[in-house]
Amino acid sequence: MSSLDPAIAARLKRNEAGLVPAVVQDATSRAVLMMGWMDDEALHRTLTTGRSTFWSRSREEYWVKGETSGHTQHVREVRLDCDGDTLLLVVDQVGAACHTGATTCFDEDRLA
Amino acid sequence: MSSLDPAIAARLKRNEAGLVPAVVQDATSRAVLMMGWMDDEALHRTLTTGRSTFWSRSREEYWVKGETSGHTQHVREVRLDCDGDTLLLVVDQVGAACHTGATTCFDEDRLA
Numbered sequence: 492m493s494s495l496d497p498a499i500a501a502r503l504k505r506n507e508a509g510l511v512p513a514v515v516q517d518a519t520s521r522a523v524l525m526m527g528w529m530d531d532e533a534l535h536r537t538l539t540t541g542r543s544t545f546w547s548r549s550r551e552e553y554w555v556k557g558e559t560s561g562h563t564q565h566v567r568e569v570r571l572d573c574d575g576d577t578l579l580l581v582v583d584q585v586g587a588a589c590h591t592g593a594t595t596c597f598d599e600d601r602l603a
Numbered sequence: 604m605s606s607l608d609p610a611i612a613a614r615l616k617r618n619e620a621g622l623v624p625a626v627v628q629d630a631t632s633r634a635v636l637m638m639g640w641m642d643d644e645a646l647h648r649t650l651t652t653g654r655s656t657f658w659s660r661s662r663e664e665y666w667v668k669g670e671t672s673g674h675t676q677h678v679r680e681v682r683l684d685c686d687g688d689t690l691l692l693v694v695d696q697v698g699a700a701c702h703t704g705a706t707t708c709f710d711e712d713r714l715a
Contacts, residue, residue, distance in 0.1 A: 521633035
């Protein structure tokens with residue numbers, strides 16, 4: 492059970508694994524930094540702590556962005572889309588958003 | 604079978620349904636407009652036509668954004684993230700991006 496506000500939980504449309512994708516955008520540069528996945532508890536923690544918190548599908552655990560790297564995301568806004576199945580976080584990013592050291596996770600592989 | 608370039612197909616990490624989420628960003632305002640889902644063929648069509656093309660999970664068919672509304676997306680850039688499991692499209696959006704008439708799909712429901 493998550494402590495997520497029931498009024499918010501009722502609006503979320505989760506995938507088969509109970510997760511919602513969360514797009515993260517830099518508040519200043521407006522760059523799209525990364526995408527992560529949240530379950531209700533990760534969203535609850537994000538909303539209450541003001542730090543982006545995701546569910547790691549590979550490690551099967553919660554992770555606070557920047558917990559080990561120091562590259563924290565201070566959350567300014569959290570928005571839910573018209574279908575209730577995608578979140579948008581607008582953040583102040585400390586340091587590089589990508590674990591590779593790149594500014595964003597989309598910097599290095601341009602297909603077109 | 605899709606006609607997607609095998610060099611690109613080899614880099615994609617798809618979910619259980621063979622899909623990759625595609626975040627769409629406005630090239631001018633830098634707003635995050637929406638998120639859609641693509642399989643290999645939708646990505647192939649997007650890359651070759653320059654119009655955002657998605658796979659509709661509910662209707663189980665391809666859809667070209669703006670095909671009925673006229674609110675087309677002219678694709679300037681397509682990027683793949685560091686994990687190969689998320690796409691970013693940078694587009695010139697004609698009209699409103701959201702089917703509700705809102706500028707973006709994230710305009711109307713702010714959680715924080």
